[in-house]
Amino acid sequence: MSAPASSFRLTTQRQIIFEELLKAKSHPTASELYDLVRKRLPHIGLGTVYRNLELMAEQGMILKIEVGGTQKRFDATTGSHYHIRCSVCGKVDDIDVPVTHELVVQAADSSSYLILGHHVEFTGICHNCQRQPLH
Amino acid sequence: MSAPASSFRLTTQRQIIFEELLKAKSHPTASELYDLVRKRLPHIGLGTVYRNLELMAEQGMILKIEVGGTQKRFDATTGSHYHIRCSVCGKVDDIDVPVTHELVVQAADSSSYLILGHHVEFTGICHNCQRQPLH
DNA sequence: CTGCATGCAAACCGTTTGCATCCCC
DNA sequence: GGGGATGCAAACGGTTTGCATGCAG
Numbered sequence: 133m134s135a136p137a138s139s140f141r142l143t144t145q146r147q148i149i150f151e152e153l154l155k156a157k158s159h160p161t162a163s164e165l166y167d168l169v170r171k172r173l174p175h176i177g178l179g180t181v182y183r184n185l186e187l188m189a190e191q192g193m194i195l196k197i198e199v200g201g202t203q204k205r206f207d208a209t210t211g212s213h214y215h216i217r218c219s220v221c222g223k224v225d226d227i228d229v230p231v232t233h234e235l236v237v238q239a240a241d242s243s244s245y246l247i248l249g250h251h252v253e254f255t256g257i258c259h260n261c262q263r264q265p266l267h
Numbered sequence: 268m269s270a271p272a273s274s275f276r277l278t279t280q281r282q283i284i285f286e287e288l289l290k291a292k293s294h295p296t297a298s299e300l301y302d303l304v305r306k307r308l309p310h311i312g313l314g315t316v317y318r319n320l321e322l323m324a325e326q327g328m329i330l331k332i333e334v335g336g337t338q339k340r341f342d343a344t345t346g347s348h349y350h351i352r353c354s355v356c357g358k359v360d361d362i363d364v365p366v367t368h369e370l371v372v373q374a375a376d377s378s379s380y381l382i383l384g385h386h387v388e389f390t391g392i393c394h395n396c397q398r399q400p401l402h
Numbered sequence: 403c404t405g406c407a408t409g410c411a412a413a414c415c416g417t418t419t420g421c422a423t424c425c426c427c
Numbered sequence: 428g429g430g431g432a433t434g435c436a437a438a439c440g441g442t443t444t445g446c447a448t449g450c451a452g
Contacts, residue, residue, distance in 0.1 A: 141451055143407060162442080177409040182442060184407090198335040200386075202417090203441065216380050228377040235364065235387065242363040245351050245391035251335075252370065252387050256380035276426055278432060297417080312434040317417065319432090337442090338416065 140191070148172055149184050150193070150208075159197060159205040159215070159224045197224060199253045216254040220261035227254060275326070283307055284319050285328070285343075294332055294340040294350070294359040332359060334388045351389040355396035362389060 152168040153160065160168070166181045185206055189196040195207040200217055205224050216227040229252070240247045287303045288295065295303070301316045320341050324331040330342040335352055340359050351362040364387070375382045 141406065143451075145408070175409070177411090178441095179410080179443075180408055183444095186443095200333040216374065216378060216382075218380065219383060225378075225380075227374055227380075229370065229373045236389070238364045239351065239362055239389045239391075243351060243360075243389075243391070244394040245353065245360075245362075245389070246397055247351075247389055247391040248354060249391075250387060250389045252385060254371070254374045254378075254380070254382055254385045256374075256378070256382040256384075259379040262381055276431065278426070280433070310434070312436090313416095314418075314435080315433055318419095321418095 140187075145169075145173060145176055145180055146184050146188075149181060150188065153194060153206055153208045156208075159207045159226075161203040161205050163203075165206065199224070199251070200255065214252040214254065216256055218258040218261055219255050220257055220264075223258055225258070229254075275322075280304075280308060280311055280315055281319050281323075284316060285323065288329060288341055288343045291343075294342045294361075296338040296340050298338075300341065334359070334386070335390065349387040349389065351391055353393040353396055354390050355392055355399075358393055360393070364389075 149165065149169055152165060152172075156165070156168070162182055162185060163178065165185070166176070166178050169176055169181060185194070185196070188194045189206070192210060195210050197205040197207055197215060199205075199215065201222050201224075207226075209226065212231045214227050214229050214231065215224050217224045235250055235252075236247050239245075239250065283304055284300065287300060287307075291300070291303070297317055297320060298313065300320070301311070301313050304311055304316060320329065320331070323329045324341070327345060330345050332340040332342055332350060334340075334350060336357055336359075342361075344361065347366045349362050349364050349366065350359050352359045370385055370387075371382055374380075374385065
């Protein structure tokens, strides 16, 4: 609710992890990001990547996407938007469907929960996987 | 695409796992279900619970809910519906918001994916956690 | 200097799997 | 009787954590 903690250090690792997440088109998993970052910082540890992603997500700098699939994914676009996941390759992309608050209103009306938010995840087959004759 | 495999055996374990899932109000995790089932079958293995839940989900008898949180949850209600998860205790409930196909149409229009489905997950604070002054 | 951050490796946790045995059909 | 199902325990994959050291402020 308040400003980001002031004790946030600008380490090289932090900057590069954030830069690589910004550059990534799709939404990478922690270990995909680890591979990207390691090209520039060969000795970085996986733990450092996880710790920084967690921290940046807490600060609201990035988004942690916890949807289907076994791994969490990360997103440098923090505005509210929906995602689509490929059932074949597991890739996650943004999808340009307008975010409605109507859903939240309906939810508030029909539930005893205090509604905080919502997320829509589509599943489908991405362009690339559609052209593979499936093997 | 075809009918359920005919080689589906009616074992005691299978029946009891299904019964306990039907009885559960909220949507239990595999190990919550394991604990429930173990009261009636003390020697059942966790692996058996997982194998049967997986199998029943494949057959469409139950729903596997892969949303936020670290664990998968299971649901005996197979019709299309949305869920809400408590941010405090992690419990997942059904929510009575009408399922729209409009979302799918919009997604199909604005994406190169072949859309297969969608799911909406709300997050909020459940009635029970609202009354706890948070400690 | 001081303490947050890092690298490394071990621990963790949910889930899956191999295998000998069991038992439903 | 035979092949799918079980119980048990070990393996697995993703994530977290403890600890000695490093480095930003």
